[in-house]
Amino acid sequence: MAAIDTARLKDMFGAIAAAIETERDRLCALDGVIGDADHGIAMALGFNAARDAVAALDSSIDPTALLNTAAKAFLNAVGASSGPLYATAFMRAAASVKGKQSLDDADVVTMFQAMAKGIADRGKATIGEKTMIDAWLPAADAAVAAHHNGGGLPQSLSAAVEAARAGMEATKSMIATKGRSARLGERSVGHVDPGAASALIVIEAVRKALC
Amino acid sequence: MQTKKIINDGNKAVDEMLEGVLAAHPRHLHSVPGSPRSIVAVDGPRPGKVGLVIGGGSGHEPTFLGYVGKGLADAAAIGNVFASPPPDPILECAKAVSGGAGVLFMYGNYAGDVMNFDMAAEMAAMEDIEVRTVLTTDDVASAPRAEREKRRGVAGNFFIFKAAGAACDRMLPFDECERIARKANDHTFTMGVALGPCSLPQTRRPNFEIGEDEMEIGMGIHGEPGVARGKLRSADEITDEMMDRILDEMAPSRGDRVAVLVNSLGSTPLMELYIMNRRVKRRLDDIGVEIHASWVGNYCTSLEMAGASVTLMHLDGELTTMLDHPCDCAMFRAG
Numbered sequence: 001m002a003a004i005d006t007a008r009l010k011d012m013f014g015a016i017a018a019a020i021e022t023e024r025d026r027l028c029a030l031d032g033v034i035g036d037a038d039h040g041i042a043m044a045l046g047f048n049a050a051r052d053a054v055a056a057l058d059s060s061i062d063p064t065a066l067l068n069t070a071a072k073a074f075l076n077a078v079g080a081s082s083g084p085l086y087a088t089a090f091m092r093a094a095a096s097v098k099g100k101q102s103l104d105d106a107d108v109v110t111m112f113q114a115m116a117k118g119i120a121d122r123g124k125a126t127i128g129e130k131t132m133i134d135a136w137l138p139a140a141d142a143a144v145a146a147h148h149n150g151g152g153l154p155q156s157l158s159a160a161v162e163a164a165r166a167g168m169e170a171t172k173s174m175i176a177t178k179g180r181s182a183r184l185g186e187r188s189v190g191h192v193d194p195g196a197a198s199a200l201i202v203i204e205a206v207r208k209a210l211c
Numbered sequence: 212m213q214t215k216k217i218i219n220d221g222n223k224a225v226d227e228m229l230e231g232v233l234a235a236h237p238r239h240l241h242s243v244p245g246s247p248r249s250i251v252a253v254d255g256p257r258p259g260k261v262g263l264v265i266g267g268g269s270g271h272e273p274t275f276l277g278y279v280g281k282g283l284a285d286a287a288a289i290g291n292v293f294a295s296p297p298p299d300p301i302l303e304c305a306k307a308v309s310g311g312a313g314v315l316f317m318y319g320n321y322a323g324d325v326m327n328f329d330m331a332a333e334m335a336a337m338e339d340i341e342v343r344t345v346l347t348t349d350d351v352a353s354a355p356r357a358e359r360e361k362r363r364g365v366a367g368n369f370f371i372f373k374a375a376g377a378a379c380d381r382m383l384p385f386d387e388c389e390r391i392a393r394k395a396n397d398h399t400f401t402m403g404v405a406l407g408p409c410s411l412p413q414t415r416r417p418n419f420e421i422g423e424d425e426m427e428i429g430m431g432i433h434g435e436p437g438v439a440r441g442k443l444r445s446a447d448e449i450t451d452e453m454m455d456r457i458l459d460e461m462a463p464s465r466g467d468r469v470a471v472l473v474n475s476l477g478s479t480p481l482m483e484l485y486i487m488n489r490r491v492k493r494r495l496d497d498i499g500v501e502i503h504a505s506w507v508g509n510y511c512t513s514l515e516m517a518g519a520s521v522t523l524m525h526l527d528g529e530l531t532t533m534l535d536h537p538c539d540c541a542m543f544r545a546g
Contacts, residue, residue, distance in 0.1 A: 028414050036293050036433030037418035038411055045222075045291070080268075080294035081323035084330060122326060179322045182361070184436055 003102040004210055006066050010054050013070060015209035017047040019201050027201075031194040034181040039194040042080045047202075049077035050090075062101055067094035067111075081179060082195070085119050085132065092118030105153040108210060109143050112160065116140035123178065130174040130181065130188060132195030139164035139203050157207035164203045168196040214410040214417065214515075221412035225269045225291055232276060236541035239280050246303040248289040248296055254281040254539075255308075261379045261388045262286070262308030263315050265372055266301060267324055268293040270409075271432060274368055274511040275318075277542030283376035284317075284540075288331075292411050292514070293433045295323040301331035305340050313341045313385035317375055317392060319364025320346040343385070345392040347371050349401040349522065351456050352429025352438045359397075365432050366474040366511035367399035370524040370534070373545070377536035391533060398530060400460050401472075402453035403520035405430035406443065409477060409513050428452060432476065432513045446483065450490035453521045458498070461525050465499035470534055472522040473505070477512040479519050484508065491521060503531060510543075 020027075020043045027040030053073035054066050061069075071090035075083045096114035097107050116136040120126070125133040142163035146156040171193040176182045179195070218224050229247060233240055243249035256262055265275045266288030275287040285308035290296035295318075305314045316332060318324045325346070332342040348359055349367025364371075374395035378388045405427045408417035418434040421427060426449070429437030444452075463469065473488045475481075484507050495502060503526055511520075524530065537546025 025414060025416075028411075028416070032416075032418045032434070034436065036431070036435055037414070037416075038291075038293050038433075041411065041413045042291070042294055076297045076299055078294065079290045079297035079323065079327050081321075081326065083295070083297050083323070084326035123322070181435070187436060 003104050004108060005102040006057070006059060006061055006063055008210065009063055009066050010057075012206055012209040013047065013051040013054050016202050016205040017044075017051040019205040020044050020047050020198065023198075023201050027194050027198050030192060030197055033191045034176065034184055034188050035179075035194060038080070039082070039198060042078045042082045043198050046074040046078040046082060046086060049073040063103060064094045064098045064100075067091070067097070081123075085122050088118040088122040089115035105156065106147065108153055109147045109156050112143050112206075113140045125178050128174060129178040130171045130176040130193045131178050132193070132199040134171045134174070134193065135164040135167040135196040135199035135203070138167040139199070154211040157211055161200070161204050161207050164200045168192055168200045171196045213415040216410070216412060216415060218412050221415065224412040225289065228269065228272075229289065232541070239539070239541040240276070243303045243307050246300050248300040249286060249303040249307065250276045250279055250289060251286040251304065251307045252279050252281060252284070255380070256285045256310060258310045259312050260310045260382055261312045261315055261385050262305065262310055263317065263372075263376050263379045264288065264301065264304045264308060265317050266290070266296055266304065266328070267318050267321070268295060268433070270514045271511050273509065273542035278369070278372050278376070278540050280538060280540030280543075282380045282536055282538030282546070283543070284372055285379070292413070295321065295327045298327050298331040298334060301328055302334045305331065305335045305342060306338065309340045313343065315375060315379065315388055315392060316342055316344045317347065317372060319368060320348045320362060321364075341385070343389050345375065345389060345396060347396050349396065349399040350429075350431065351400050351402050351460055353431065356460060363431055365401045365403060366472060366520045367401040367522045367524070369472055369474075369506070369510045370399050370470060370522065371395045373538070374530055374533035376538060377533035380536065380538070391529065395524070395530060395533070398525040399522060400457045401520050401522040402456050403430055403432070403437070403476065403518060404428050404449055404453065405434070405437065405476060405516055405518035406479070407517035408434055409516035411514070426518075430518065432511060434513060434516065446486045447490045450487045450521065451494070454491060454494045457521065457523050458494070461523060463498070463500045463525060466501070468501045468503045468526045468531065469495065470503050470524040470526060471505040472510060473507045474510045474520045474522065475508065475512065476516040476518040476520065477509070478515045478517045481508065484519055487519060487521065504534065
């Protein structure tokens with residue numbers, strides 16, 4: 001399959017923004033149960049800003065510059081928790097593909113892994129704390145494993161989606177220890193983490209846009 | 212069902228509010244050119260003075276921007292509704308108020324705020340502005356006593372910012388301003404109760420559900436669920452439950468002095484706040500604790516949420532001096 005160029009990355013941000021916009025109110029409702037009900041708004045603002053910022057870029061720009069532009073646009077539109085987390089994800093993604101004009105399968109998997117690592121580093125979160133990391137880290141691991149087993153990008157990103165879905169489902173039984181819902185303690189049990197839910201939407205949109 | 216609001220466009224609510232605030236308070240406030248979410252005191256920042264930058268999500272008015280002015284905060288960075296501002300407007304605030312003596316960042320302890328303010332502090336360091344951070348953690352309901360550093364910052368912000376702002380205005384050195392800010396936080400205890408939800412301008416849907424005869428003790432100022440939900444009780448019983456927890460932590464001795472804040476979360480009227488304040492006074496009288504000063508009203512809100520909080524600040528000579536220090540802000544004056 002063709003390598004991923006900046007036009008495809010622009011499409012990817014468009015696809016994520018559209019998917020988040022569709023699910024905005026559901027994400028807010030999920031957040032209302034254990035948080036402050038604004039997660040869908042923040043994610044929609046951030047990805048709409050990222051989509052618009054990269055769409056305005058000249059097509060000669062390289063993936064690194066495009067991803068850095070997305071990071072800055074997302075951060076300044078949102079703030080909140082998701083701002084620094086996703087901005088860091090895109091800045092790390094940018095750094096991971098520095099110098100490349102287009103991305104092959106291995107580059108995309110590397111980029112995906114860098115995003116998950118960036119979110120974990122910025123949020124100082126680990127698996128099991130009922131955050132978006134419970135979707136992102138297993139998804140990155142699954143993508144890397146599928147790639148090492150000789151799978152193409154569709155296999156890698158499909159594996160990522162399935163792992164993200166399982167990770168999101170797993171947050172239901174977790175007690176939140178990070179983020180705003182941590183103050184709830186045991187009352188957070190039984191509810192999916194909204195950050196993990198939006199992570200699944202993002203990862204699914206990435207797969208659809210790049211495969 | 213959507214809630215009713217007097218807005219034009221939910222996505223523009225914050226910026227249109229800021230436009231209105233600046234129009235109403237030109238003697239007190241202006242924004243940094245090119246950074247409309249950085250609100251700075253017209254009078255206050257000056258060479259040699261530690262700069263005080265506060266900030267956080269919108270929807271808590273008069274927190275944060277109402278406390279920007281001479282004698283209190285020098286600037287506030289304004290976020291979207293209930294969301295931390297991003298680093299850029301925070302950095303612009305720091306640059307606008309830096310008088311060469313250091314800049315203090317003070318805000319409620321929330322994961323998003325910590326990430327954005329920390330990023331801004333790193334950026335400020337690259338511009339040779341030394342930033343120190345004091346998080347407010349006054350909400351006793353939000354974590355056990357042994358984990359005070361995990362607690363949320365809520366209405367007690369009002370006292371804590373006031374004390375820190377006074378220290379800065381009195382031209383105290385950076386170390387002293389930071390010490391007094393931390394001490395003010397350690398001496399401030401808040402407990403809240405929510406009776407009904409609020410709704411964000413962008414969704415106009417209630418942010419939580421609560422039964423007609425229920426209340427939520429310890430609910431956060433963003434509608435985060437509290438520690439327990441129960442049947443709605445009388446003002447005295449509710450106030451007692453709050454005072455029990457606050458006094459248990461504060462452990463004041465007979466003859467000690469406190470400042471009192473009875474705060475509406477938005478739609479609870481003054482009548483009910485004063486009924487609560489009556490009980491606060493009686494409880495303090497019972498144990499021989501003297502009230503130095505009281506504030507009753509909307510000081511840290513959650514949009515139109517129904518409910519209230521009680522905050523006590525345990526005073527000593529130094530904190531009393533700081534509370535009594537004059538300030539002149541757009542939405543609050545003292546002295």
